[in-house]
Amino acid sequence: MVGQRFIQLLAEHPYFELTCVAASERSAGKRYSSAAKWYLEGEIPEAVRDLEVVPVSPEKVRADIVFSALPSSVAREVEAEFAKAGFIVASNASAYRMASDVPLLIPEVNPEHLDMIEVQQDSRGWDGAIITNPNCSTIMATLTFKPVYDAFGIEEVVVTTMQALSGAGYSGVPSMAIVDNLIPYIAKEEEKVETEALKILGSFNGSEIEQADFKISASCNRVPVLDGHTVVAFLRTSREATPEDIKRVMRSFKGRPQELGLPTAPPQPLIVREEEDRPQPRLDRNAGNGMAVTVGRVREDSILGVKYVALGHNTIRGAAGASVLNAELLVKTRKL
Ligand SMILES: NC(=O)c1ccc[n+]([C@@H]2O[C@H](COP(=O)([O-])OP(=O)(O)OC[C@H]3O[C@@H](n4cnc5c(N)ncnc54)[C@H](OP(=O)(O)O)[C@@H]3O)[C@@H](O)[C@H]2O)c1
Structure with missing residues (x-):
């Protein structure tokens, strides 16, 4: 549900180019159009239709920013692997929201909490970082x-x-x-x-x-x-x-x-x-x-x-749109 909203919001985004989609082993290896049961109005965006779905693994993903709509149980391990490997992870999952070194952002409310990224990278030794949006x-x-x-x-x-x-x-x-x-x-x-x-x-x-x-x-x-x-x-x-x-x-x-x-x-x-x-x-x-x-x-x-x-x-302000806005704030204010 959230992944499809991400695709809809990122397909023609002025800052971001959607380069890769990843999901479970059930979907990996299939074209996105065969793996996804598209439920949103309109067609699957052209740029994504034929992308091959890859497994959720830092070695397989080609990107600078990873938008995560994983179940929380999976996100705990996977998001840390991506951050460790140098990716910025903009997450919807609850796994890291309340961690003391992870920004839990609503860009209109607490944009200054992005500064926690430095604390996070120092304490965890990550090159990348996790930023989260709330429930x-x-x-x-x-x-x-x-x-x-x-x-x-x-x-x-x-x-x-x-x-x-x-x-x-x-x-x-x-x-x-x-x-x-x-x-x-x-x-x-x-x-x-x-x-x-x-x-x-x-x-x-x-x-x-x-x-x-x-x-x-x-x-x-x-x-x-x-x-x-x-x-x-x-x-x-x-x-x-x-x-x-x-x-x-x-x-x-x-x-x-x-x-x-x-x-x-x-x-x-x-x-x-x-x-x-x-x-x-x-x-x-x-x-x-x-x-x-x-x-x-x-x-x-x-x-x-x-x-x-x-x-x-x-699924927009409460999930995918929230993560995309977080990433826009990060890019615009940190010049990533
Ligand atoms: N829906 C909302 O309004 C909303 C709002 C805020 C936050 N959230 C959070 O966002 C996350 C996603 O929610 P959703 O509603 O989009 O759930 P969903 O429709 O069930 O989608 C879950 C996605 O995670 C993938 N996945 C599941 N297990 C996996 C694994 N072991 N390895 C790799 N990928 C795996 C699935 O892949 P397949 O497609 O291959 O099955 C699917 O694409 C959850 O943490 C949820 O709490 C949701």
Whole structure:
């Protein structure tokens, strides 16, 4: 699911040329068009159709940057091998996200965490490096937290997610389990949403991250939507903020990708809507070419102060697009 989005985003990218595709032994040796069950709209990009799929091995891959959409269990070993062999690995997998020397990046939120690469290369003796993007729901949630955190501080947050089927991978959730249904559990998801945002919003002091100091409680659900994760957030801010204050800081929020004009950056990372029934997955997941998060129903909450609904495309902003934006930031700011 994520690999195909990578191919779609990289096929005609102004900075990158897609030179190689790698997958499991099941696919290695086949042409990409025979190995992949293409599920995205449109045809397989011409430049990739006839590429031979190679095994996931540094000796077989011809590239400078490797975009990884491996299962986490495989990523732990494989991504380290690639970094050791001198590749930059831009990863979607959770294996290294919380490692103390690995940047967990959202380029609009913590671009300065890229400086952790030097710490990583020193401590591990790697010529290459691993940079990671957060869990898909964490990305949507943390983009909305950032302007609020900077302007008013955050004391505590409660989030409920409603996550799309594509987030579970192609063979993730059987149709018999999810049609006419909702599954109130996604393995290891709540832990990720409760911890990753604190690293991302933390400050890097040159050697380590001092994590943000507030609590997040998450409840994650799988819903019968194909693409687009919805996050409902309830927040207590440190300084008083009205719903109008929250909307104002979200609307004016921009980051380094917008300043640098990175190709995958949406003009507005957060789009705040006023309609009482938005955002909705079918209507809003492609905002900003799938890279913007749409926020709506910003209103007072009688317990925590403020609440809202946020939605973003999980395989674009929540996965492949996030990794591509990370790599664009790296290339533009480090001149790799
Ligand atoms: N889907 C999302 O919205 C999303 C969002 C954020 C992060 N992620 C993360 O991104 C990663 C990929 O997720 P996905 O949804 O794209 O999963 P997926 O559809 O199941 O794809 C997994 C890919 O990994 C390859 N693979 C599996 N085992 C392998 C092995 N032993 N050696 C080499 N390659 C192997 C598969 O190759 P074959 O094609 O040959 O089987 C396939 O291409 C996961 O870590 C996931 O947690 C996903």
